[in-house]
Amino acid sequence: ELDLKNNKVFTLFKRYHNNPLPVPKLFVGFNFLLFLFILKKVRDYLKDNKNVFIFVPSIKEGEKLFKKFQKKFRCIFVFSSMQNKEEVMREVRAKKYNVIITTTILERGVTYKNLQVLVYKANKFIFNKETLIQIAGRAGRTVDYPDGDVYFLATSITKNMKEAIKEIKKYNDM
Numbered sequence: 001e002l003d004l005k006n007n008k009v010f011t012l013f014k015r016y017h018n019n020p021l022p023v024p025k026l027f028v029g030f031n032f033l034l035f036l037f038i039l040k041k042v043r044d045y046l047k048d049n050k051n052v053f054i055f056v057p058s059i060k061e062g063e064k065l066f067k068k069f070q071k072k073f074r075c076i077f078v079f080s081s082m083q084n085k086e087e088v089m090r091e092v093r094a095k096k097y098n099v100i101i102t103t104t105i106l107e108r109g110v111t112y113k114n115l116q117v118l119v120y121k122a123n124k125f126i127f128n129k130e131t132l133i134q135i136a137g138r139a140g141r142t143v144d145y146p147d148g149d150v151y152f153l154a155t156s157i158t159k160n161m162k163e164a165i166k167e168i169k170k171y172n173d174m
Contacts, residue, residue, distance in 0.1 A: 019140060019146035019147065020171075020172035021136060021137060021140065021168050021171055021172055022117075022136060022139045022140045022147055022148050022149065022150045022168075023136075023150070023165060023168050023169055023172070024119075024132070024136050024150040024151065024152050024161075024164065024165050024168065025149070025150065025151050025152070026151070026152050026154070026157060026161065026165075027151055027152070027153045027154075028153075028154055028155065028156065028157060029153075029155070030155065031121075031155065034120060034121070034153045034154075034155070035065075035068075037151075037153060038054060038065075038118055038120060038153065041116070041118060041149075041151070042054075042069070042073060042099055042118075045116050045149075046073065046098060046099070049114065050098075050114045050115070050116050050148075051095075051098045051099075051100075051112045051113070051114055051115045051116065052098065052099045052100070052115070052116050052117075052118065053100050053102060053112070053115060053116075053117050053118070053138055054099065054100070054101045054102070054118045054119075054120055055102055055103070055104065055117070055118070055119045055120065055127075055135050056101060056102070056103060056120050056121070057103075057120070057121050057124035057126045057127065058103070058124075058126070059079050059081070059103060061120065061121060062077045062079060062101050062102070062103060063077065065077075065101050065120065066101050069099060069101065073098070073099045074096075074097050074098050074099065075097055075098075075099035075100065075101060076088060076091070076092065076096075076097045076099075076100055076101070077101045077102070078092060078100060078101070078102040078103070078105060079102065079103045079105060080103065080105045092110065093110065095112065100112075104126065104127075104131055104135070110138070111138075111141045111142065112138070112141075113141075113142040113144055113145050114142075114144075114145040114148070115138055115139050115140075115141070115145070115148050116139060116148050116149040116150075117135060117136065117138050117139045117148065117149065117150045117151070118149075118151050118153060119132065119135055119150075119151065119152045119153060120153050121153065121154060121155070122152035122153060122154045122158070122161055123154035123155055123156050123157070123158045123161065127158075127160060127161075128160050129160045129163045129164045129167065132152065132160060132161060132164035133164050133167060133168060135150075136150045136164065136168060152164075152165075
């Protein structure tokens with residue numbers, strides 16, 4: 001709630017279902033290991049009827065993953081400059097896909113139930129602390145599925161990754 005008259009801002013750190021935010025886990029390795037980890041996780045999640053968002057640092061990285069995944073999974077790659085973005089977003093909201101590869105365009109505004117989140121190359125500069133917290137917040141948004149996995153996958157651990165995890169833990173303790 002924002003009270004401009006009295007210069008007050010209230011920040012809520014709890015979700016409406018009163019469950020904590022999922023705390024991201026770290027997986028660090030070489031690029032090929034990151035890809036293998038994603039492949040295994042996606043297969044495991046789909047066996048359990050879970051949906052997956054894979055956040056990528058760039059369109060180029062997203063296109064690479066999409067080319068490898070499109071024949072294996074019911075997936076789509078979503079990014080801001082795509083040709084048919086409105087149509088694809090309707091399909092995303094209609095839950096046509098269970099694996100969504102995306103840039104940070106979907107860090108806000110879309111709720112999928114039973115969602116698992118993988119942040120590919122989370123050490124890249126595009127993923128600052130605030131963005132990582134928003135992305136982590138995609139998981140566990142529904143009453144029926146108030147938790148979910150969030151993984152930061154990277155070739156090295158950054159200050160932004162550490163601070164995002166620390167802040168999420170702090171929110172959960174409030």
